[in-house]
Amino acid sequence: MRSATQISAKAPRVLYQFFEVRVDREESQWPEMHKRKRQWVTYSQAAAALVARPELLDALNRSSIKR
Structure with a gap:
């Protein structure tokens, strides 16, 4: 669970962007x-x-990840 500091008005604002990708190989x-x-x-x-x-x-x- 996040602390009160992490969810307070003084906490930095963030923007999340998510991208689904297909992995063909792992380096x-x-x-x-x-x-x-x-x-x-x-x-x-x-x-x-x-x-x-x-x-x-x-x-x-x-x-769209299979559940």
Whole structure:
């Protein structure tokens, strides 16, 4: 769950953009590999991981990912 600071009026505003893509291959190295972790999960695992982030869970539910 997000803290009161994260959802207060002083919290920075953000804009999320989501893009569905088809992955044809997975490279062992990529430009942001030292900043980001890559993890492949099922729809159910993604939904469980996003339960505290309703705005992200909503985006997942609107996607065409097979449930």
